[in-house]
Amino acid sequence: MASEPVLSIRNLVKRFGGLVAVNDVSLDVFPGEVVALLGDNGAGKSTLIKCVSGVHSPTGGHIIFEGEEVHFSRPIEARDHGIETIYQDLALANNLDVPGNVFLGREVEKSYLGGLLRPLDNKFMLAQTASALASLHAEIPSLEVPIESLSGGQRQAVAIARAVYWQARLMIMDEPTNNLGVPEQHKVLDLIRALRDRGVPVILISHTLPEVFAVSDRLVVMHRGRKVTEKKVGDTNSEEIVQYMVGALDDTRTPAPVA
Amino acid sequence: MDQQVTQPVTKAGFSAPKTRTAGDRLILSLIHVWAWVFLAALILAFVVSVPLVSGSSVSFFTVRNSQNILVAITPILLLGLGQTFVIISGGIDLSVGWVMSWASVLSALALREAYNAGLPLPLAVAVGFGAAVVGGGMVGLFNGVIIAKLKVPPFIVTLGTSFIVRGMALLFSENTTVIGLPRGVRDYGNEALMYFVRGEGGGFYFLDKPELTGEMLRRMDRIITYPVLLTALVVAVAIFVLRRTKFGRHTYAIGGNREAAIRAGVPVERHIIMLYVMSAATAGIAGFLSMLRFTAGSAVIGDPLLLSSIAAVIIGGVSLFGGSGSVVGTIIGSLIIAVLTTGLVMLNVPSFYQFIVVGAVVILAVLIDQSRGIIKDRIETR
Amino acid sequence: MKNISKIGVVAALAAVLSTGVASAQEDQITIGFLPGVVDPFYQVMEIGVEAAVADLGFKLVTQIPPTWGVEVQTPILDAMVARGDIDYLVIAPTDKDQMVGPLLLALETGIKVITVDTFLGDGDYINGPVTFPISYIGSDNVEGGRISARGLAKAIGGTGKVYINSTNPNVSSVEGRAIGFNEVMDNEFPDIEVIGLDFNLDDMNTAVQQTAATLERVPDLVGVFGTNVFSAQGAGTAVVNAGLGGVVSVVAYDATQFAIEQLREGVVSLVLAQKPFDMGYMAVQFAAADAKGVTSLPRRVQTGFAIIDIENVDDPEVARFIYQVPN
Numbered sequence: 001m002a003s004e005p006v007l008s009i010r011n012l013v014k015r016f017g018g019l020v021a022v023n024d025v026s027l028d029v030f031p032g033e034v035v036a037l038l039g040d041n042g043a044g045k046s047t048l049i050k051c052v053s054g055v056h057s058p059t060g061g062h063i064i065f066e067g068e069e070v071h072f073s074r075p076i077e078a079r080d081h082g083i084e085t086i087y088q089d090l091a092l093a094n095n096l097d098v099p100g101n102v103f104l105g106r107e108v109e110k111s112y113l114g115g116l117l118r119p120l121d122n123k124f125m126l127a128q129t130a131s132a133l134a135s136l137h138a139e140i141p142s143l144e145v146p147i148e149s150l151s152g153g154q155r156q157a158v159a160i161a162r163a164v165y166w167q168a169r170l171m172i173m174d175e176p177t178n179n180l181g182v183p184e185q186h187k188v189l190d191l192i193r194a195l196r197d198r199g200v201p202v203i204l205i206s207h208t209l210p211e212v213f214a215v216s217d218r219l220v221v222m223h224r225g226r227k228v229t230e231k232k233v234g235d236t237n238s239e240e241i242v243q244y245m246v247g248a249l250d251d252t253r254t255p256a257p258v259a
Numbered sequence: 260m261d262q263q264v265t266q267p268v269t270k271a272g273f274s275a276p277k278t279r280t281a282g283d284r285l286i287l288s289l290i291h292v293w294a295w296v297f298l299a300a301l302i303l304a305f306v307v308s309v310p311l312v313s314g315s316s317v318s319f320f321t322v323r324n325s326q327n328i329l330v331a332i333t334p335i336l337l338l339g340l341g342q343t344f345v346i347i348s349g350g351i352d353l354s355v356g357w358v359m360s361w362a363s364v365l366s367a368l369a370l371r372e373a374y375n376a377g378l379p380l381p382l383a384v385a386v387g388f389g390a391a392v393v394g395g396g397m398v399g400l401f402n403g404v405i406i407a408k409l410k411v412p413p414f415i416v417t418l419g420t421s422f423i424v425r426g427m428a429l430l431f432s433e434n435t436t437v438i439g440l441p442r443g444v445r446d447y448g449n450e451a452l453m454y455f456v457r458g459e460g461g462g463f464y465f466l467d468k469p470e471l472t473g474e475m476l477r478r479m480d481r482i483i484t485y486p487v488l489l490t491a492l493v494v495a496v497a498i499f500v501l502r503r504t505k506f507g508r509h510t511y512a513i514g515g516n517r518e519a520a521i522r523a524g525v526p527v528e529r530h531i532i533m534l535y536v537m538s539a540a541t542a543g544i545a546g547f548l549s550m551l552r553f554t555a556g557s558a559v560i561g562d563p564l565l566l567s568s569i570a571a572v573i574i575g576g577v578s579l580f581g582g583s584g585s586v587v588g589t590i591i592g593s594l595i596i597a598v599l600t601t602g603l604v605m606l607n608v609p610s611f612y613q614f615i616v617v618g619a620v621v622i623l624a625v626l627i628d629q630s631r632g633i634i635k636d637r638i639e640t641r
Numbered sequence: 642m643k644n645i646s647k648i649g650v651v652a653a654l655a656a657v658l659s660t661g662v663a664s665a666q667e668d669q670i671t672i673g674f675l676p677g678v679v680d681p682f683y684q685v686m687e688i689g690v691e692a693a694v695a696d697l698g699f700k701l702v703t704q705i706p707p708t709w710g711v712e713v714q715t716p717i718l719d720a721m722v723a724r725g726d727i728d729y730l731v732i733a734p735t736d737k738d739q740m741v742g743p744l745l746l747a748l749e750t751g752i753k754v755i756t757v758d759t760f761l762g763d764g765d766y767i768n769g770p771v772t773f774p775i776s777y778i779g780s781d782n783v784e785g786g787r788i789s790a791r792g793l794a795k796a797i798g799g800t801g802k803v804y805i806n807s808t809n810p811n812v813s814s815v816e817g818r819a820i821g822f823n824e825v826m827d828n829e830f831p832d833i834e835v836i837g838l839d840f841n842l843d844d845m846n847t848a849v850q851q852t853a854a855t856l857e858r859v860p861d862l863v864g865v866f867g868t869n870v871f872s873a874q875g876a877g878t879a880v881v882n883a884g885l886g887g888v889v890s891v892v893a894y895d896a897t898q899f900a901i902e903q904l905r906e907g908v909v910s911l912v913l914a915q916k917p918f919d920m921g922y923m924a925v926q927f928a929a930a931d932a933k934g935v936t937s938l939p940r941r942v943q944t945g946f947a948i949i950d951i952e953n954v955d956d957p958e959v960a961r962f963i964y965q966v967p968n
Contacts, residue, residue, distance in 0.1 A: 076524050091522045095515035095582040096508070104512055105523035107505045119503040313858050323883070324857055331850040429707060433966075435680060438899045445906065449882050476884030553845060553874060554906070555899055563844035600847065604854035607837055 004067065005030050006201050007052065007083075007170055012061035014047050021047040023225035024061070029170065034192060034202045036212040039222035040245055045205050048222070049172050052203075053085040054078035066169065082169030086159045086176060094148035098140060099125040101147060102132065102162045132165040133157060136194045138187070153184030160191050164198065171195055171202045177211060189215045209238045223247045283634065290631050294574060294591045297620070301595060305602035312606050319605055322455060323480045326487075331597040332590075333490040334359070337545035338561070338568035339575075339589045340497050341399075341538025346572060347501075348534050349514040349581030350413040354402060354421040355542040355568060358395050359561025361428040362546030366391035367437035367556025374441045384447055388547050395543020396536050398424055403532030413535075428558040437556030448551030451481035452488055486548040493544060498586045510534065514581030570617055571596055574624045595620060670932055671700040672925055673727035673752070675718060677735050677759065678709040681897040682917050685964040686757065689921025690731060697929050702727060711739045722747045729775075729928035731921070733758040737813060741771055748773055755927055757920045759814065766940040775931055778923050778942045780915045782814045785946055786821025786866075789892045791829070792911045792948045793864045796890040800832035801863035804855050806872045808843050815868040818894055822866050836862070841872055848875025856883050865891045867909070870900045877908035896949055896963045904951060914962035916944040 005028035014022040022044045029035050037045045050056045052063060054072030063070050065081055072078045075085070092101045103125045109118040129143055138157035140150065147155055156176055163171055173192070177185040192215050195202055206212050212219065213233060220230045221244040229244045229251045243249040289296070302319075309319040318324075338355045345352045370387030374380065398420055405416045429435065454464040456471065457478040471479055483491075501507035509530050512520040521527050542561070549560050571592035577584025599613045674690045676683035687703060694701040704721060706713045714735045721727055730752050734740035741761050744754055754774045762771030793803060805822060807815050819838060826833045836859050841848040848871065856862055856879060865880065867873025873893030880889045886907050893900045896914035903909045927938055947962040954960065 075522055079522075079524065091516070091519040093512040093515035093519050093582075095511055100508060100512070104508075104520065105525045107508055109505060118505070119499070120505060120508060309858075316860070317858050319857075321857065324854075327850065327853040327857070331846065331853075334846055426707075429679070436897070436899045438902050442906070449878070471884070473888075477888065479884050481882065549846065552849075553878060554902075555874075557845065557871075559843070560845060563842055564846070597850070600850050601854040604839060604851050605858045607858065609839075611840070 005064075006066060007203075008062075008064040009048075009052070010062040010064065012048065012051060012063065013059045014044075014051055014056060015059045020225050022051065022058075025222070025225075025227045027220060027227065027230075029201045029203060031201055032196055032199045033217040034196050034204055034215055036204045036206060036216035036219045037222065038206070038209075038212065038219060038241060038245060042224075043222040043245075044225040045222050046174065049085070049174065049203060049205065052078070052170075053083055053172055082167060083172065084163035084166070084168035084170070085172040085174070086156070086163065087174050092147055092155055092159060095146050097145055098133075098143040098147060098150075098158050098161075099129040101158055102129045102165055104162075106166065128165060129161065132161040135198075136161055136164060136191050138191060151184060152180045153187050156180070156184075156188050157191060160195065164195065164200070168200055171200055172205075173202060174205045175207070176204070177206070177208065185211065209241060213238065221245055223250065226252060228252060286634055287631070290627055290634070293627055294576060294588060294595070294624070298591055298595050298598065301598055301602070305598065305605065309602065309605045317605065319602060322457075322482065324601065324605075326451075326480060326482060326484070328594070328597045328601055329487045330484055331600065332593040333486050334545045334549060334561075334564055335568050335571050335596060336590060336593040337490055337493065337541050337548070338564055339571045339593055340494065340586065341534075341541040342568055342572050343575070343577055343584055343586055343589045344497075344501065344510055345413070345534050345538050346577045346579060347514045347581060347584045348510050348531065349517065350406065350531065350534065351417065351569075351579070352402065352535060352538045353414065353417040353565065354398060354424060355538060355545075356561040356563070356565030357421045357424040357428065358398050358539045358542040359546040359549070359564065360558050361398065361424045361431075361561075362391040362395040362543035363550045363560050364428050364432040364437055364546075364556040364558050365394040366543075366547045367440060367550045368431065370444065370550070371437070371440055380441055380443050383441065384444065384551070387550065388544075391543040391547035391550070392540050393543075395546065396540040399536035399539025400532065402539065403535035406535065407528040407531040417535075425558075425562075432556060432558040435558045438554075440550075440554050444551055445554045447485055448548065448554070449481075449484060451484040453482040455480045455482055486552060489544070489548065493541060494586065494590065497541075501586055506530075506533075511582060514583075567596055567617075568593075570621050573621050574617075576624065576628060578628060579625075592624075669698070669700050670728050670928065671702060671726050672928060673721050673730040673732075674701060674703040674921075675714065675721060675730065675732045676705055676757075677714070677733040679705045679707055681899075681964045681966050682895055682915065683733065683758075684966045686733075686917035686921035688966075689918035689923075690925055691921075692918075693922040693925030693929075697925065699925065699929070700726075706735075709735055711736045714740065715743045718743050718747065722750055722752060725750070727752050728932070729753050729755060729925075731755050731757055731924040731928070734761055735759070737761055737763075745773070753928070753931060755924045757924050758917070764941065776924075776927050776938055776940050776942060778920050778927070778944065780920075780944050780946060781821075782817030783821035783824075784943070785894065785913055785915065786818035786823075786868075787825045788821075788946050788948065789818065789866055789894065789911070789913050790822040790825035792913065792950075793866060793890055793892045794826070794830045794833055796892075796910055796950075797833070797863045799830055802834050802836045802859055802861055803864035803866065804836055804852070804859070804862055804876075805838040805866045805868065806848050806852055806876045807838060807840055807868040808872055810840055815894075818868045819866075833864075841875060843871065845871050845875040848872050849879045852876040852879035853883065856880070856885065856889070862889055864889060867891060867893050869893075870895050870897050873900065873909050874903055877903060881908055896947075898963065898966070901949070901954060901963050904949065904954060907951075910950065912949040914947040914949055914964075916946070916962065917964065919944045 007029040009025060009027040012022055012025045025048060039045045051058045054075045054077050057073060108121045108124050110121045111118050126143060133140060140154050147158055177188050189211060192202055216233050218232055219241060221228050221241060305319040309317055338359060342352055342355060366387035369390035370383050373386040374383040402416055402420055405411050406413045454468055456462055456469060461478060509525045512525060513527055513530060550556050572589050574592035574595055575588025577588060596617055599616055603613050672694055676686060704717045706717055730747060734756055737760060756774050756777045758779045760777040761774060763769040764777050766772050766774055766777060805819055807819055823835055826835050839851040841851060865876040867876045870893055873891055877891040880886060880891055890910040892911040893909040894913050896912045900912045904912050930938055947959055949959055
């Protein structure tokens with residue numbers, strides 16, 4: 001594992017008027033690791049990742065991506081740097097088929113008559129999509145149907161395959177197992193592991209602790225905008241993490257009250 | 260081939276396998292092709308009933324009638340083409356009817372001026388074509404910029420521009436009608452690629468109009484008139500663009516999930532502007548063709564066609580919520596409307612029945628479109 | 642409260658202004674001209690009105706509605722009444738019943754009404770339901786239909802099948818034309834059969850399609866009556882494309898320059914000219930006569946027709962009935 005972090009967040013602050021949503025948070029993400037971002041509703045985790053993915057501009061602090069300080073003003077800029085975000089709504093066009101979604105905005109064309117006729121190279125895109133899904137061990141019966149006929153987990157796989165194909169260098173996943181059945185949840189966790197094995201770091205936002213412990217390398221807990229702890233997954237347990245999430249424990253306070 | 264199509268598409272994947280009964284499959288495939296079936300049934304009904312009602316010497320199924328219907332669908336189809344793209348993207352263009360009138364006036368003026376300035380007729384006609392496309396396209400640019408950049412709902416913007424354009428068409432026209440076009444313009448709008456002379460001494464003429472008089476002339480059918488030819492070319496381009504190009508793919512994506520398209524880096528604003536330019540430009544071509552056909556620019560020619568063209572698009576299966584539909588569907592929709600008009604006249608039925616049937620078919624089309632979703636849901640939750 | 646007082650002030654101001662205008666021109670008669678819609682027919686009528694106004698030294702206020710309809714014509718009428726300076730209104734009412742009310746209000750302010758082209762009530766201002774207008778000056782649409790029928794019958798040699806293509810149902814002008822046409826064909830030409838009537842709803846494309854389909858249904862058709870220029874043009878286009886130019890005669894109502902152009906192109910074979918110039922000129926003369934105290938003005942004047950075909954179109958005696966509108 002390389003020692004240089006892929007993403008380095010330094011003293012990040014985001015205010016909305018008088019409300020401090022993210023308060024002086026620092027965080028590193030290294031290649032090939034899954035970092036879980038935990039916290040109650042309103043803890044500031046969504047705001048934090050929206051600063052990284054270019055939805056919000058931070059009020060203060062620095063974001064260093066692959067050694068360079070970055071300032072994203074739009075999501076597409078973050079994407080151009082290789083930061084892919086998979087939202088709860090997945091941001092897929094349900095009326096397009098699987099390759100249509102994987103290649104959306106970056107379609108591959110053939111060229112005839114000196115570029116006058118440029119039909120889509122559907123064959124190529126289909127083959128590439130199939131292999132991207134295969135590399136994630138994701139199975140989708142038919143790639144050439146509108147994805148509205150796919151299950152939630154299959155759609156999740158499409159979104160991840162898209163990020164993988166376009167060589168995401170950091171993947172942010174916001175509640176990826178929400179609204180999925182148990183077998184589907186397991187499949188998505190397998191996808192996250194497959195990503196990690198390819199060396200793509202993942203920031204995972206989740207409420208489901210068993211799932212977080214199953215797949216993450218490190219856990220970061222936020223409470224009321226602040227980062228209250230950061231633990232390796234082997235050094236902690238669900239009970240302790242819950243204490244941090246509800247604010248009973250806080251590493252930034254000294255000394256921590258002992259229950 | 261057939262087997263593949265009818266095989267259940269769902270295999271074991273992420274979720275439990277879904278089952279579709281033979282009945283479901285039949286219903287689903289019927290839903291898919293109902294417009295074709297309806298059109299075929301309609302034609303069959305007229306083929307059978309016209310000789311029964313109007314006498315055995317009268318036939319619906321003739322070369323001439325087929326050509327009459329093709330000519331009749333050209334304006335509806337051209338107005339519906341751009342509209343198909345616009346509605347698939349989740350918008351609507353209410354200005355096409357008036358843009359057609361405006362383009363017809365503008366192209367008549369341009370053609371006349373060009374000819375009077377000494378240009379040979381074919382070039383003057385080309386100038387008229389350019390004026391119609393550019394003049395129409397400008398309206399579309401105006402629509403598109405206000406819709407995409409200023410985020411005003413397309414319904415309102417295009418309603419507004421339709422009034423503006425209507426006013427401009429009336430102002431620019433000379434008492435609603437621009438006349439004084441050179442002789443020979445009529446031929447561009449009414450002559451054909453091929454001629455077929457029925458019966459004795461007849462024959463087939465390609466790119467060569469036979470010199471006939473009197474009774475022989477009555478037996479001559481024009482096959483593929485120039486307006487039909489031009490429309491077919493435009494339709495072919497539209498089918499290619501929608502099905503096979505990035506532009507078409509993006510049109511579907513914007514209608515399916517605009518937010519997703521934006522996040523995926525699709526230039527959504529620019530794309531929407533181009534869609535409205537396209538819609539107005541095809542309406543402009545419709546105006547140009549009607550100018551040729553009637554050898555006059557008319558400030559009122561397109562007004563009655565707007566609703567017919569939208570009806571054709573809806574019958575063709577384009578969802579008003581965006582995201583689905585095809586050009587071929589719009590062709591079927593236009594054909595249903597044109598076949599109805601011609602057939603009812605041949606039956607000597609008051610043409611108002613046409614509206615009742617078209618209205619019913621529009622509602623039926625939407626119902627069928629909805630039932631598609633309901634049946635799918637039913638299968639999935641089984 | 643504030644709004645009401647504002648409106649009051651505006652109204653008072655308008656009243657002062659309008660009376661000021663009216664008193665300044667007491668000695669001169671002012672004619673208001675309000676035709677049905679912007680089109681060549683009414684524009685020729687306007688030329689007639691203007692000529693008479695110039696000849697008589699009157700003042701003229703003209704407003705032309707952009708589209709046909711009561712809802713468009715009434716606000717314009719109200720605005721003209723509000724000016725307060727109009728003595729005589731020359732109007733083509735867009736509806737024979739619905740325009741009665743608004744015109745009665747104009748009458749109350751002292752404006753006298755002359756109707757041209759179209760009438761109020763049943764057009765009988767002596768015994769009919771509406772009697773307040775001075776006169777109705779126009780050409781009888783039913784008579785126009787009769788003349789069209791005779792013209793067409795002559796062109797087709799008094800025998801065969803004919804067809805009518807019209808715009809909309811329940812529009813008195815085109816309806817009257819069709820009635821007159823049918824009447825003559827029934828009574829005077831037993832060998833001519835009127836095989837049907839279609840409404841194209843003001844859509845020239847539909848007129849073509851309907852006529853083309855009719856030619857298929859009735860291959861031995863010999864004549865078409867287009868109840869206005871556009872219906873005739875659509876019908877004529879279908880006829881020429883079926884190779885029947887010259888075989889099937891097409892009659893067009895109204896001698897616009899477009900209709901004449903189509904006559905020369907062979908798309909239509911007969912054009913029926915009304916006399917809108919006469920209507921306009923005569924209406925202003927009637928106003929002048931009424932102002933001088935003439936009491937025996939005819940309550941209904943028919944201005945008649947001229948039939949134009951390819952033979953006489955260049956004859957100056959006939960050509961002067963073509964609606965010449967300067968652009």
